[in-house]
Amino acid sequence: MSSSSSGSSSGSSSGLLVLAGTPIGDVRDAPPRLAAVLESADLVAAEDTRRLSRLVAGLGIQVGGRIVSYHEHNESKRTPELVEALVGGATVVVVTDAGMPSVSDPGYRLVAAAVDAGVRVSVVPGPSAVLTALAVSGLPVDRFCFEGFLPRKAGDRARTLAALAAEPRTMVFFEAPHRLAVALAAMAEAFGADRPAAVCRELTKTYEEVVRAALGGLVSWAESGEVRGEITVVVAGAPPSVASVEELVPQVQRLLDEGRRLKEAAAEVAAASGVSKRELYDAVLVARRP
Template identity: 45%
Template structure:
């Protein structure tokens, strides 16, 4: 909805409701025959161009943007010869009734403070550009320096938001953030605003940003956040699993042995567990999850969150594992696993090498197995508290000692 504007003489008046516009004009005593509808902002055709400042090569498809025009004041200036009572009446109506601003336009006129001499971590959309906050837009326009994980993606986001990035843009990624932290903080110490953004989501959460935060704390410089989209919280909320207590474990390890160790250490975790995983390793990770946590524990696989093809698969680990095998998911994924039951959560006591040797001998005799195979089975079923496994050679030597 647009605001009504009535101006004297040949100037335009605008409204989505012609009757309210004519009433307002009548209060001013101006003719209403020539009153074209126009936006409270400068029309797009007349809006001045603002060429975006680029550093380096302009990304392909990056079009120039337009600087948003400032909306006019609510208060109306009537002709000089209009009686004072009409002036008061018109301004009162502007503030309280017919010309009050539509709440839907609040985000366009919202005043956002940009802190000076501060590091600001700002969350960026994780898939839907419409999730960008008013604070992010203001910071992109007004920060002195923007430290971006990937400058090309930053410019692409700015293009989609029709935002002019006003400050200097620098690359700040995993390979250089430690070396750049102090240089960026020197600008903060001089009263400038340094905005830190990642490709998607909140910086420092599996993204660059931690180095500059730590150095800022050490140097006594202020750090704040402009919160926003979070894949972890979105997945938790959509999983249907308990959210009062949870732990976030990031990406599962790439190597099978390291992944199994990490999962064994979490087998007794009572809290809901959140992982990130990629489409290239999801099948292997699901097989390992079923082996360690068992087939019946509840979980959710959330993919392409906030995007057009968002999908949430809920069920037991076995059901999700079969689903992944039959219909491999694509895109970015978040795995949410239910916490352990009371029986599963009982802390397993780490067995000594001698105790493992005794169990292996009993297991081999009961199942007619070779002692080496029995040792492997027993060790796998009795991991240490940190998820590691006992040394097979030590257990084998203990078996030989017991036989003697």
């Protein structure tokens, strides 16, 4: 079985692809190495060249190499020319509007193509809207999953959320402000209006806001006024399902068939499932009546 590493190249190329994290709001959160890689790059591929101009102005630097646009509408077309530059030995830095390239932003295609070409890929870590929202949400952070943007079409959105209804991990979504109320309503429909959640808006910016409530309450909040800015939604995972007492009777019966005493079998199954030992004991007696 073969293996590869982002720290070294298996090919002959001396080029380097750098995914550079950018601030999600406050330019002061820029990682220290960001300025250095932008100044020294042979080529900078930016999701929005105007935002890049504002970023470098805030950093007080100048981009040393050529700047090209690299966004969802030209990603497929531009990737081959960027790989060609990398194979030729260039250092190419990818930046998106905010956060880490390739995470719901352009970059994945280029990384995959660069790896295939034997080009070294590196990262300048930076702020993450996903982790920032998760940290301030007040919801469990021990296990989580990132679901990105929900589908825009109602049917596709409903199917996606239905598939996540039993997901036990905390879920993180991105959403556009003008679709937030619709998305929250769809979540309330799929997960239940009482599922805890948090809407995190304009994180690290002047008008940062975190609204924590059940999904039903968040729907009312979103519908009550215009919501603006960058939005990250954090939703609690599904609570553990608890079987009904009647559903657990066959488990007790199997233990009885193995020679266990009723009291002992009912106690064991009740402890494992979280139901009342007395209720389960009585349910078994009822089920055994002729």
